[in-house]
Amino acid sequence: MGLFGMSIPQEYGGLGLTMTEEVKAAFVLGQASPAFRSLIGTNNGIGSQGIIIDGTAEQRERYLPRLATGELISSFALTEPDAGSDAGSLSTSAKRDGDHYVINGTKRFITNAPHAGLFTVFARTKPGSTNSSGVTAFLVDGDTAGITFGARDRKMGQRGTHTCDVIFQDVRVHESAIIGGPDRENQGFRTAMKVLDRGRLHISAVCVGAAERLIRDSLSYAMERRQFGEALAEKQLIQAMLADSKAEAFAARCMIEETARRRDSGQDVSTEAACCKMYASEMVGRVADRAVQIHGGAGYMSEYSVERFYRDVRLFRIYEGTTQIQQLIIARNMIRDAA
Ligand SMILES: Cc1cc2nc3c(=O)[nH]c(=O)nc-3n(C[C@H](O)[C@H](O)[C@H](O)COP(=O)(O)OP(=O)(O)OC[C@H]3O[C@@H](n4cnc5c(N)ncnc54)[C@H](O)[C@@H]3O)c2cc1C
Incomplete structure (x- = not known):
């Protein structure tokens, strides 16, 4: 497709x-x-x-x-054992050696790494720097000598996706592997920032899709399951959960569609994309929680998909920038714009 x-x-x-x-x-x-x-x-x-x-x-x-x-799977290697939300403090190094660089360091929780033929690797090229201004983005082929993998992570959810540590030991890459070429040394974070809005909107929309599925499953269960002589869907406390979920999922969908339209028209949507990521990922967490509640004991059993969704959607509040990082971005942009 x-x-x-x-x-x-x-x-x-x-x-x-x-x-x-x-x-x-x-x-x-x-x-x-x-x-x-x-x-x-x-x-x-x-x-x-x-x-x-x-x-x-x-x-x-x-x-x-x-x-x-899809012939080639790519992975994005930014996070490290000691650099998560504060990714700019990463310590993987890329030392110049003639027209090559030698990369050393460990990347953590890298999605699709066991299948990747290409890694976008962020490494420090400015010795002595401690923030993002000394970081460069490299395109490294998966079969380059010196790349090894940790064991696959055992995760709470999304177990059909594979993540693991990626270890770079004396990995030699030509300077032409820098995204944008050698002139873009130390500008890897600028590249990353330019593409973040798109990723945030994409993840937000996935959250809405999951929420809509959970609402549909909850509604059909509540209409079929009978307690106290009538369908659960007739109980006002169940209706309240269905209505809250419906309204919140609809709000997230509207935010995302509007932000996508603004981005397509060339507007800077950094604040709005962070709002969408924060709201939609938190929203689907609440919707999944209510879905389990509406299903009662059945919702706790793996026979029903709400049990898996409940675990799966938890990740959306953590990766591509945690909720707290989205809050920081939104507030910082507000203060900057007001100033
Ligand atoms: C399944 C999975 C797949 C992933 N895939 C990838 C991948 O493909 N590539 C990649 O590079 N990374 C990937 N990650 C890493 C992910 O992006 C990080 O886990 C995430 O950015 C958070 O970093 P951390 O886990 O180190 O948490 P930390 O940064 O240690 O944060 C811990 C807690 O502290 C909070 N916190 C941190 N800083 C602040 C602050 N300034 N103010 C307030 N609160 C703060 C956080 O919000 C969080 O609640 C993946 C993670 C998971 C779990």
Whole structure:
């Protein structure tokens, strides 16, 4: 269906969807197990967007067509054991050696790493720097000598997606592996920031899809299951949970559609995309909790999909920037704009 290349331009074999079109696809994808979305997620997100926006013509030709078909799986390697939300403090180093760099360090929780043929690796190129200004983004082929993998992480949910540590030991890459070429040394974080809005909106839309699925499952269960002589759906306390979930999912959908439209018209949506990520990921957590409650004991059993969704959606509040990080972004932007 071309889902690996939703956000990749048509000239490179992708679908070239606008943001408005992509969130519509994500609303639907979110209704299935989140693990399916995750398999295509890294190719559509930062795994390809950095190359599209800042990559050289050669990098685009080399990687985008295979990313668009899914022949090549990409992973985004930013997080480290001691650098999570404060990603700019990362310690993986890339030391210059002639026209090459030698990368050393460990990346943690890297989605799709066991399957990846390409890693976008963030490493410190400015010795002595401690923040994001000394960090460069490299495109590293998965079969490069010196890359090894930790055991697959055992996770609370989304177990159909595989994450693990990726260890870089004396990994040599040519300077042409820097996204955008050697001139873009120390500018890896700028590249990352440019593509974050898209990823946040995509994840937000997946949250809405999952919420809508959970509401549908809850409604049909409540209409079938009878207690005290009538369907659960006739009980006002159950109706309150259904109504709250419906209204919140609808609010999130409207926010996301509006923000996608604004982004497509060329507006800066940094604040709005963070609002969407924060609201939609928290919203689907509440909806999943109510879905389990409406199902009663059955909701706690793995026979019903709400049990899995409840665990799966917990991740959305953590990765691609935690809720607290979204709050910081929103408030900082508010203060900056007011000043
Ligand atoms: C399943 C999974 C897949 C992932 N996939 C990837 C991937 O593909 N690539 C990748 O690079 N990373 C990936 N990550 C990492 C993910 O992005 C990080 O886990 C996330 O950014 C949070 O970092 P941390 O886990 O180190 O938590 P920490 O940064 O240690 O945060 C712990 C808590 O403190 C809060 N906190 C931190 N700083 C502040 C602050 N300034 N103010 C207030 N509260 C704060 C956080 O919100 C959180 O609640 C993945 C994680 C998981 C669980």
